Amino acid sequence: EDQVTQSPEALRLQEGESSSLNCSYTVSGLRGLFWYRQDPGKGPEFLFTLYSAGEEKEKERLKATLTKKESFLHITAPKPEDSATYLCAVQAVSGGYNKLIFGAGTRLAVHP
């Protein structure tokens, strides 16, 4: 069964304290791995897509990496405005359909 697991469930950081979020997955026929950011009361907002092991993408203080079994979202010197829930999703093909399967997310709180 296709599955996405994110850890930790919640993470509290001090401003400037770098860390990483993990997304592990089991899926047949991976077509892509996506990272989204979700602020309270809003829909998720797209951050990155990764397609193959070894690929990396960066945006400001965020860097996403991908292996054959997991992805990491590295946050360097975070600021309070980086506080949000970070969602990982994998795109798989099942029954002829594209499916985007989401993990439960990591709630990040960055304190000044």
Add this chain to the structure above:
Amino acid sequence: GAGVSQSPSNKVTEKGKDVELRCDPISGHTALYWYRQSLGQGLEFLIYFQGNSAPDKSGLPSDRFSAERTGGSVSTLTIQRTQQEDSAVYLCASSRGWGTGANVLTFGAGSRLTVL
């Protein structure tokens, strides 16, 4: 439109009543998704429309749930005989469905449903 629009933003209903949630996707996006997000949980896939193909309904939790997409644009998610466990935020998303960024989803702000 510039983004994905959902209405209503909030809906409070009584157990047993029917509700309709509307999604207006980005113009030109051929793919449309419905997800459900319960408090503190991840996104649960409900249904996926791609162009004129038959929709993937594999995520609908029961036959009380149905969705349609008219003219390849606006979609309506209908929940019949609502139950308290249906309370959640219902998120709609659309994507280009082809070419670069084909599967990058743009989400609406969601419709929060509360069943009393």
